Amino acid sequence: MRMEDLDPDRSRVEYAAAAYEDLRWLGIDWDEGPDVGGPHAPYVQSLRREIYADAWRRLRDGGFIYPCRCSRKDLAAALSAPHEGSRAGTDQDPLDYEPVYPGTCRAISVDAVAGEGEANWRFRVPDGEAVEFIDLNLGPQRFVAGADFGDFVVWRRDGVPSYQLACVVDDAAMEITEVVRGADLLKSTARQILLNRALGFDDPAWFHCGLVVDEAGRRLAKRHDALSVRRLRERGLTAEQVLLGELV
Numbered sequence: 001m002r003m004e005d006l007d008p009d010r011s012r013v014e015y016a017a018a019a020y021e022d023l024r025w026l027g028i029d030w031d032e033g034p035d036v037g038g039p040h041a042p043y044v045q046s047l048r049r050e051i052y053a054d055a056w057r058r059l060r061d062g063g064f065i066y067p068c069r070c071s072r073k074d075l076a077a078a079l080s081a082p083h084e085g086s087r088a089g090t091d092q093d094p095l096d097y098e099p100v101y102p103g104t105c106r107a108i109s110v111d112a113v114a115g116e117g118e119a120n121w122r123f124r125v126p127d128g129e130a131v132e133f134i135d136l137n138l139g140p141q142r143f144v145a146g147a148d149f150g151d152f153v154v155w156r157r158d159g160v161p162s163y164q165l166a167c168v169v170d171d172a173a174m175e176i177t178e179v180v181r182g183a184d185l186l187k188s189t190a191r192q193i194l195l196n197r198a199l200g201f202d203d204p205a206w207f208h209c210g211l212v213v214d215e216a217g218r219r220l221a222k223r224h225d226a227l228s229v230r231r232l233r234e235r236g237l238t239a240e241q242v243l244l245g246e247l248v
Contacts, residue, residue, distance in 0.1 A: 001033030002170060003044045006160055011046070022229040026239045032174075040174040045166055052161040055169045055199060056121065056154065060110055064198045065154055067112065067119035068105040100150035121155040123164075123195065131190040136207040138183065143190040152191055168192050172201040183208040184219070212245065 003019075005011035020035060032038030042048055059065045101122065113119045127146030135141050143149060154165040161169075171179065179189075186208055196203050211219045232242050241247070 001030040001035070001043060002174070003034050004163075004166070005044060005046045006163070006166055008160075018230060022233070025233065026229065026243060045170070048166070048170070049159075049161070051173065052155075052166055052169055055165060056161065059123070059154065059195075059198055060121070062198060063110075063124075065121045065123050066106060066110060066151075067108050068101075068122045068151075068153070069108070069119055070104055098149065098152065100146065101152070103151065106151070118157065120153050120157050122151040123154050123191070123198075125149065125151055125191075125194060131193050133189065133193060133203070133206060135186070135189075136205055138186070138208055141186060141189070143187055145190075145194070149187055149191060154195070164188060164191050164195060168195040168199065168201065171204055172196070172199070176204050178205045178207065180207045180209065182211045182219075184211060 001020075001023075003016055005016065016034075030036065032040060032043065034043045056065070105122070106124065125145035129145045130142055131145060132140065132142045152162070152164060154162050156162065170176075189206055189208070193203055195201075213219050229242060232247060237247070
């Protein structure tokens with residue numbers, strides 16, 4: 001159990017407590033985590049900042065990242081929650097539909113910025129290179145750097161590491177061998193493969209599954225909580241019904 005609480009605006013103690021309660025109600029248990037400890041502690045990302053900062057320094061010293069001084073408006077899509085599916089006029093989150101960065105700040109020297117908190121830092125993708133992997137559920141996948149996705153943020157100017165960097169660092173440190181997550185994050189996997197390569201980490205096995213959606217076809221999110229586990233519990237559904245997808 002890893003608590004991914006890097007976003008200070010969305011992370012609250014009561015949310016974490018609810019997650020523990022709901023998961024245990026579903027019958028899901030874990031051998032390592034914030035509440036039970038383990039050999040890879042701490043399991044709360046907000047307590048692992050120095051570990052991420054060390055990875056940032058390695059990327060900087062290796063020439064893999066550069067400081068970006070583009071406006072907050074330019075970076076708004078990249079700094080949102082880690083779910084694919086956002087386009088103008090939709091209410092979904094924008095990470096994997098992030099526009100390809102035009103390279104405005106690529107020429108800025110790393111020496112022009114004092115530290116990781118002085119700018120947004122972007123990973124310089126190898127333009128034109130195909131990033132390929134075999135998904136254990138969806139089969140062969142292929143994304144072209146610079147076309148399907150561009151230089152992406154790994155560290156924000158407010159001192160917060162990105163989802164991409166934190167997950168790569170934690171998966172390696174916690175010896176994760178299999179990653180199972182939604183198909184909305186396929187393109188994020190291509191980014192994370194590049195980060196693994198730069199940091200010298202092995203890739204885990206990948207398995208991307210379809211998302212559970214509501215009647216309108218929207219993925220289940222905190223702002224659309226009619227089908228959240230907590231609401232389903234309150235409606236009297238059993239854990240077995242929720243796990244089988246019998247939500248009506």
